[in-house]
Amino acid sequence: MNKYWVSNMKVAESNNDNLLRKQVLIDAFHAVRTSITLIHPIAPSSCEMVREYLNVTEKIWSWDYIFKSIDTFVEDSSTHKLKYLEPRIDFFKKHESQIIK
Numbered sequence: 001m002n003k004y005w006v007s008n009m010k011v012a013e014s015n016n017d018n019l020l021r022k023q024v025l026i027d028a029f030h031a032v033r034t035s036i037t038l039i040h041p042i043a044p045s046s047c048e049m050v051r052e053y054l055n056v057t058e059k060i061w062s063w064d065y066i067f068k069s070i071d072t073f074v075e076d077s078s079t080h081k082l083k084y085l086e087p088r089i090d091f092f093k094k095h096e097s098q099i100i101k
Contacts, residue, residue, distance in 0.1 A: 001031040029070055037061055046092045053083045 005028055012020040032050070040047040040061055051060055056073035059065050065072050074080040 001028060004028075026069075033060060033070075033073075034066065037063070037066065043092060049091050053085055053089075055081060055083055 005024060008020060008024045011017070012024065032054075036047040036050050037060065051058070054060075054070075054073075056070070057075070060073045070080075071077045
């Protein structure tokens with residue numbers, strides 16, 4: 001998804017193409033949404049942190065809504081705001097067995 005984002009945003013910027021920017025953002029959200037839904041059962045706290053930063057409801061975990069837009073997961077789309085993401089936030093921290101001492 002990162003390669004898709006970088007490549008297509010570069011094209012959108014060079015062509016000043018707002019429709020492509022919008023589509024890349026939609027695709028990126030869907031990729032993140034699908035990924036955290038798949039990972040949620042094995043890394044729930046990390047996925048809940050992603051949900052918190054997206055500021056969306058718990059409907060995001062339901063496969064009934066897997067192809068729905070972000071509007072499905074927000075209380076009010078006209079006032080929705082993402083939580084500010086500080087630099088170097090780690091959503092998926094290493095397990096203690098992965099840390100070399």
